[in-house]
């Protein structure tokens with residue numbers, strides 16, 4: 001099949017409007033209602049206002065254990081003039097008992113004296129209604145208990161049953177089917193090799209749909225075959241929502257849009273939204289059809305932007321997307337023609353809420369795992385400034401923004417272990433965004449983080465970190481907390497196929513490197529080693545290719561896009577690369593002294609001092625923990 005090279009992109013808001021109108025057009029807003037037992041209605045959506053059938057309580061009752069009396073007859077009673085009430089003038093009641101007329105108040109048993117002749121003595125006057133639960137005190141018949149569109153949960157069930165609603169009318173759950181497509185998609189790890197991906201989107205989307213009130217089926221993974229796809233679309237024509245994963249962009253096998261064009265209604269193929277651009281929206285028979293891009297982050301944005309509103313409409317759920325204002329800690333630029341939804345974490349630093357973006361790659365799964373939610377960058381934003389405020393939408397249920405320690409600067413594999421310990425013991429976490437040691441120190445100065453992670457070698461003093469920090473902070477303003485000494489060096493493929501032993505080999509053999517970004521400790525060290533040997537950047541192929549982490553440097557070697565990269569021994573060993581050692585370095589955390597009273601920072605310092613984050617089961621090769629937890633004054 002020839003590649004299709006055209007597509008008219010739409011504004012995402014217009015596309016959503018068309019789609020929701022289509023849900024109405026096929027009469028599925030909502031899809032219908034059913035009566036079910038209230039006891040089983042948790043999580044369901046009320047299809048209409050539900051009113052109280054009976055009052056709650058529906059008879060006057062005693063609020064206390066004691067004696068029901070006639071208030072009028074007690075008006076002379078006081079501590080100084082106790083009143084004897086004969087046994088035919090009261091009735092004994094327990095909490096919740098019916099209180100018959102003419103009794104109109106209850107005296108608590110502990111406020112009376114019981115006499116041998118069966119009478120009681122009371123010591124204060126009672127007023128009508130005292131300790132009586134009145135009819136309809138909680139709910140009166142006809143009062144609205146649950147609104148149409150409201151989700152029924154614990155207290156709704158309690159209130160509905162208290163008001164005589166044994167059964168309730170709820171909206172039916174939309175029936176959704178997920179069709180994962182692609183010859184390269186498999187559900188067995190045995191087949192995972194070149195050109196095969198495990199179907200991690202399908203089961204995850206299934207859970208998303210269930211969380212959003214759908215009944216879900218998943219088909220087997222379908223091949224890129226137009227007849228088979230067609231057959232499954234017919235098979236599920238009774239379903240309310242058909243989601244097809246993959247095959248939405250311009251690939252050879254991207255049949256999805258054309259099937260819809262021929263057999264149903266193609267409302268949109270492609271929107272000015274990133275990620276999620278190649279989404280396909282339409283209907284077929286009486287089902288809404290949404291073609292999700294195969295890349296996971298694009299899938300996630302489409303689920304949030306298009307699928308969720310469709311499900312809410314079908315299940316009749318009234319939902320409001322709460323947006324929070326955030327500042328972006330470093331300038332971001334959106335692509336000129338598209339609205340961007342950027343994944344990231346949020347954290348409060350010095351009472352200001354900051355957004356720390358994660359990778360914008362559409363295929364990234366880890367960014368979905370780590371993101372608290374998304375920040376909306378309207379199209380055409382050029383280099384946002386820190387003063388500007390942007391809309392942030394939580395995707396996660398848990399808001400950890402005030403429980404976050406923001407570590408900017410360099411990156412170290414120990415940080416996730418530290419974060420996991422802090423989470424388990426204190427529900428704290430580390431938010432880290434690798435920006436390079438120097439940039440971390442500047443961010444600390446600018447109040448954009450709590451901690452700067454740094455490993456900067458100063459060639460003049462041959463000292464680590466302090467000379468750099470003193471360029472930005474006064475003496476005595478900060479401390480350095482030692483995390484570990486790390487072995488730095490060169491990483492090459494297993495077996496060292498190019499026989500690299502020193503930097504000169506890179507030049508003489510014309511090898512490709514991948515560099516770290518300017519201001520990164522590893523970059524500073526490389527430049528120092530190069531200047532010692534008189535090697536110029538122009539002599540090294542790939543000197544301008546920058547990556548932001550040790551992992552990214554190592555994976556460039558694994559993916560054969562570089563022959564040599566620079567970083568720490570641990571990563572090389574961890575990923576099965578060979579390593580040529582250079583130098584041991586100090587990896588330290590710089591903290592402002594005026595932050596030392598923050599309980600979060602104290603918890604971090606205590607943990608590092610205790611060294612209990614060092615997982616004995618892991619081999620931290622190239623790490624020296626002898627001075628871990630030591631503090632240096634800057």
Ligand SMILES: Nc1nc2c(c(=O)[nH]1)N[C@H]1C(S)=C(S)[C@@H](COP(=O)(O)OP(=O)(O)OC[C@H]3O[C@@H](n4cnc5c(N)ncnc54)[C@H](O)[C@@H]3O)O[C@H]1N2
Pocket residue numbers: 180181182184185197198199200201202245246247248249250251254275276277278292293294295296298362
């Ligand atoms: N020449 C162009 N190429 C691409 C464009 C473009 O405009 N021009 N758009 C890119 C964008 S944007 C996106 S997003 C992706 C989406 O691609 P498709 O929707 O066509 O998805 P596939 O090609 O079928 O799959 C891509 C990729 O996704 C992964 N995948 C797919 N299904 C699953 C699954 N069930 N579980 C896990 N992973 C899955 C897999 O890595 C596939 O290789 O297209 C760009 N290309």
Ligand code: MOO
Pocket residue numbers: 273274275276277278293295297298362
């Ligand atoms: O939709 Mo794609 O996700 O923009 O990369």
